[in-house]
Amino acid sequence: xxxxxxxxxxxxxxxxxxxxxxxxxxxxxxxxxxxxxxxxxxxxxxxxxxxxxxxxxxxxxxxxxxxxxxxxxxxxxxxxxxxxxxxxxxxxxxxxxxxxxxxxxxxx
Numbered sequence: 001x002x003x004x005x006x007x008x009x010x011x012x013x014x015x016x017x018x019x020x021x022x023x024x025x026x027x028x029x030x031x032x033x034x035x036x037x038x039x040x041x042x043x044x045x046x047x048x049x050x051x052x053x054x055x056x057x058x059x060x061x062x063x064x065x066x067x068x069x070x071x072x073x074x075x076x077x078x079x080x081x082x083x084x085x086x087x088x089x090x091x092x093x094x095x096x097x098x099x100x101x102x103x104x105x106x107x108x
Contacts, residue, residue: 005058009081012057017042018050022059025073033062033069 012018017040024036037047051071054060058077062069 005077006081006084008057009059009077012053012059015050015053017046018054021050021054021071022073025060025071030070030072033071036071 013022020040021036025031028035033051040047042050051060051062055062058074061072061074063072064070
């Protein structure tokens with residue numbers, strides 16, 4: 001994963017309202033924009049800004065059918081970020097294993 005992509009995903013998920021939108025799309029699949037935003041405490045302008053951040057990160061896609069705009073979650077950026085986090089975890093686990101082995105080797 002390119003670090004720029006990870007930056008974009010993490011920045012998009014840094015806001016609780018955007019995380020709620022992602023959670024709703026994960027639960028319900030494709031949603032009309034109005035349904036997605038229902039009950040969220042924000043103005044239309046705020047909602048458009050948040051949706052723009054999610055779309056720029058690649059987490060959400062939109063398409064229009066007539067006058068209705070549908071939003072859908074794109075899991076690929078999340079998978080890429082998850083793979084990157086797994087790689088970091090493996091590196092840390094290996095480093096901790098080496099540290100434990102060194103500690104054990106130094107015991108009398």
